[in-house]
Amino acid sequence: MGNTWIASPGHRRGSAARRGAVTVLALIGACLLSLTATQTVSGQPMATSDTGFAIPFAGAPAYEHVAPTQMTSPEQLNQPLGQALADTIAGQVGLDRADALTEQQYRDLSTGGGVGGNSEAAEVIVACVEILTNTVGRPLYSEVNGQSTPSVLASYGLYVNPGGLLESPANADAPTRQVNTLIAPGGYVGTWLRDNGAFRSLVALYRSAYTVQAAFGFAAQQISGEAQLVTNTKGSVSSVVGMSMAPPLWIVNFALIYILNPALAAEMPAYWAPIPPQVADAITASPTGQVPFADYAAYFE
Numbered sequence: 001m002g003n004t005w006i007a008s009p010g011h012r013r014g015s016a017a018r019r020g021a022v023t024v025l026a027l028i029g030a031c032l033l034s035l036t037a038t039q040t041v042s043g044q045p046m047a048t049s050d051t052g053f054a055i056p057f058a059g060a061p062a063y064e065h066v067a068p069t070q071m072t073s074p075e076q077l078n079q080p081l082g083q084a085l086a087d088t089i090a091g092q093v094g095l096d097r098a099d100a101l102t103e104q105q106y107r108d109l110s111t112g113g114g115v116g117g118n119s120e121a122a123e124v125i126v127a128c129v130e131i132l133t134n135t136v137g138r139p140l141y142s143e144v145n146g147q148s149t150p151s152v153l154a155s156y157g158l159y160v161n162p163g164g165l166l167e168s169p170a171n172a173d174a175p176t177r178q179v180n181t182l183i184a185p186g187g188y189v190g191t192w193l194r195d196n197g198a199f200r201s202l203v204a205l206y207r208s209a210y211t212v213q214a215a216f217g218f219a220a221q222q223i224s225g226e227a228q229l230v231t232n233t234k235g236s237v238s239s240v241v242g243m244s245m246a247p248p249l250w251i252v253n254f255a256l257i258y259i260l261n262p263a264l265a266a267e268m269p270a271y272w273a274p275i276p277p278q279v280a281d282a283i284t285a286s287p288t289g290q291v292p293f294a295d296y297a298a299y300f301e
Contacts, residue, residue: 051247052234056219059248060212066092067247070232070239071155071271078155079270080135086266090258092209093251097262099204105196106261115195121188127175129260131159132244132253133267144294151293153300155273157230157242165290166283170221170228170243173290176253201259210255216248226289229280239274276300 051064058064066089071077081089090096101109110126112119132154134140139150144164151160160166161173169176182188193202221228221243228243243249250268258265275283276299282291 052232053230053247054233056216056223056248057230057246059216059246059251060209063093063209063213063251064247066209067250068155068245068270068272071273076155076271077273078135078152080133080137080267081265081270083263083266085270086254086258086262086268089254090262090265093255094208095204095255095258099201100259100262101198101201105198108196109189109192109260114192116192118188121182124175124179124182125189125260128179129257129264131169131174131176132257133264134159135267135269138267142293144297149293149297151297151300154269155245155271156275156300157245157272158275158279160293161290164293166279166293166296167288167290168228168242168244168283170224170249171226171289173288176244205255205259208255210252213248213251213255217246217252220246220248225284226287227284228289229275229283232274240277240280241272241275245269245272 051058051067051069053059053064059067087097100106105114108114108117110122111117112122130138130140134152134154136152139152140159141148141150142160142162142164143149144160149160149164153159153166157168158166159169159174165173167173171177183190190202193199220230224230224243229240230243230246232239232241244253254265254268257268276296279291279296279299282296283289
């Protein structure tokens, strides 16, 4: 999920499975070729759209406008989409409410129930949703200097892990990165959906913008090092945001969460915000892509 849930429906057989694999590989290859074609002589990606994001961080041009734009006023910081906008975005990426799990299916998946359910896998999935919907009214709590401390940082594309470290949701330490093993081809999530009457939801997901955006997201993550941050450049102004707010990854995560529960997708951030430069520099300089939140919390106040 952040960074992100890149997988295939799994359990397809014979030629259909081979066609699916070839399609995904072709998309990734095309994305990497696009990246090469849009690099400057310094080797850095160039912005290729009005949003200021470069290929592959901009994602597929047809869907870039769907993702959050940079906030223009303080009251937009960490504000959620709301249900009406979430439903509109779902339609723009090829999904609707009928594609989502039923309330019972989501309850079973998120608690480790149902046929073949697993409580540890469910905990990872729930943690992913909590991180990616860390908006106003949905704080995460972490141990910071011995105290349980709330934080709300979704618009920055950052979060504070339970141990008090500030990082991108795409960090190797994050559940939003570790969940990839659960949704890999033939993995837990695909198997669970098939075995619990939700294969239709899986098919809908892969007919949506998810598939092409996942290819761009994969390419973006491969070139972003431990920090997993993204540079946005508009004119002469550059800023940095966490990977989860780059258009392809945000859309991938939105599609996944909408399939799980449209009401939760409505809690995703509606705008992205530049990470304070001192914080971005520290995360980039860290060998793990993590810094103590206690040392940088003041920059977010």
